[in-house]
Amino acid sequence: MHMPLEDSLGLNLLAANQHQAAHNREHFDAWKLLCLNVMSSPGAGKTSLLERSLPLLAQDFAMAVLEGDMTTQLDAQRLEAVGVPVVPITTGRACHLDAAMVCGGLRLLRERLDPAGLDLLWVENVGNLVCPAEFEVGEHRKVALLSVTEGEDKPLKYPVMFREADCVLITKIDLLPYLPVEVERIEEHVLQVNPRCRVLRVSASSGAGLEAWHQWLRQQVALQRSSLAAPGPDPQRTADPALSALI
Amino acid sequence: MHEVDMTRALLLAMEGWRQSHKPQVPLVDTVHLQVGAFTCVEPDQLVFTWQAAIQNSWLEGAELAIEPVALLGRCLCCSATYTPEPERGYRSPCCEHPMEEIVQGRELRIRSVDYQLPQPDTATAFLPLSAPRP
Numbered sequence: 001m002h003m004p005l006e007d008s009l010g011l012n013l014l015a016a017n018q019h020q021a022a023h024n025r026e027h028f029d030a031w032k033l034l035c036l037n038v039m040s041s042p043g044a045g046k047t048s049l050l051e052r053s054l055p056l057l058a059q060d061f062a063m064a065v066l067e068g069d070m071t072t073q074l075d076a077q078r079l080e081a082v083g084v085p086v087v088p089i090t091t092g093r094a095c096h097l098d099a100a101m102v103c104g105g106l107r108l109l110r111e112r113l114d115p116a117g118l119d120l121l122w123v124e125n126v127g128n129l130v131c132p133a134e135f136e137v138g139e140h141r142k143v144a145l146l147s148v149t150e151g152e153d154k155p156l157k158y159p160v161m162f163r164e165a166d167c168v169l170i171t172k173i174d175l176l177p178y179l180p181v182e183v184e185r186i187e188e189h190v191l192q193v194n195p196r197c198r199v200l201r202v203s204a205s206s207g208a209g210l211e212a213w214h215q216w217l218r219q220q221v222a223l224q225r226s227s228l229a230a231p232g233p234d235p236q237r238t239a240d241p242a243l244s245a246l247i
Numbered sequence: 248m249h250e251v252d253m254t255r256a257l258l259l260a261m262e263g264w265r266q267s268h269k270p271q272v273p274l275v276d277t278v279h280l281q282v283g284a285f286t287c288v289e290p291d292q293l294v295f296t297w298q299a300a301i302q303n304s305w306l307e308g309a310e311l312a313i314e315p316v317a318l319l320g321r322c323l324c325c326s327a328t329y330t331p332e333p334e335r336g337y338r339s340p341c342c343e344h345p346m347e348e349i350v351q352g353r354e355l356r357i358r359s360v361d362y363q364l365p366q367p368d369t370a371t372a373f374l375p376l377s378a379p380r381p
């Protein structure tokens with residue numbers, strides 16, 4: 001038996017997904033919209049936040065939602081009820097959206113409207129603090145939610161998700177008076193892992209903190225528009241050098 | 248569950264590599280994969296799902312050799328590198344600076360593949376009947 005050959009590949013395991021994600025992003029840029037990937041554990045309040053924010057943002061922005069869900073279309077129905085076009089993406093057994101699924105959602109969206117008329121495209125990911133962090137879908141910004149009921153240690157236990165986020169929303173802060181939780185410790189843990197992200201406290205129930213969150217969104221839309229007007233590297237997405245080397 | 252998706256991604260990448268050897272089908276001995284500590288992949292589970300996924304495929308019998316890559320951060324305050332211990336947090340032990348820079352630990356990379364090419368007279372035996380003959 002002869003010695004085996006060896007091919008040095010240096011191939012990123014997620015190259016196929018990243019290729020599809022780049023393709024999606026090209027479409028987003030051609031349509032001049034900002035795409036946000038919203039991620040959290042199940043029950044952290046992604047849909048509730050969008051239910052509250054979308055009607056308020058609709059005064060300024062044309063929007064649509066790609067709604068990822070493993071088995072039902074319940075979240076999609078909730079968001080349709082606030083008057084925003086929603087395309088449900090039922091993932092079946094998959095615990096996250098990948099770029100190909102989002103591409104399929106975009107095809108369905110284009111049957112309903114012209115995406116070039118949108119300012120913001122929301123991708124509400126499947127509830128999961130692990131997998132969505134690794135599978136980009138072509139988004140310009142990642143938003144991670146963490147509710148105060150989940151505990152102070154979650155950014156340390158699921159660091160990849162919080163490292164990847166451009167904005168971390170600490171949700172359900174209206175419950176703080178009833179919980180032995182120090183919100184400052186949650187913020188400190190997030191910033192240990194990712195000192196560059198924006199951390200905001202919000203409550204979809206009381207409306208606290210929403211104005212700061214919406215202000216951050218407006219800034220991102222403006223930054224995206226200016227980056228498209230002057231092509232070059234996206235200043236908000238400065239990837240880790242170790243990761244960039246793999247792509 | 249995500250190891251199943253990672254295995255699927257790995258098989259997809261390997262399929263692309265196989266296509267580069269067309270019309271021959273390489274006999275793969277070992278796939279060398281680097282897995283960083285700062286990823287969402289558990290090496291043992293990835294090996295388990297790999298072994299299940301390659302049954303009755305062109306990769307049957309191939310070993311998945313995982314090379315773990317430790318997380319290494321760099322303190323931007325004093326430039327020292329360090330490996331965070333999650334229980335103690337991600338700040339640098341030297342200056343208590345947040346983890347600004349990751350030097351390594353995000354790898355999910357097929358580093359290399361050990362393989363053999365079948366002899367010319369047996370090469371076509373591996374092709375499906377519907378595939379064009381070389």
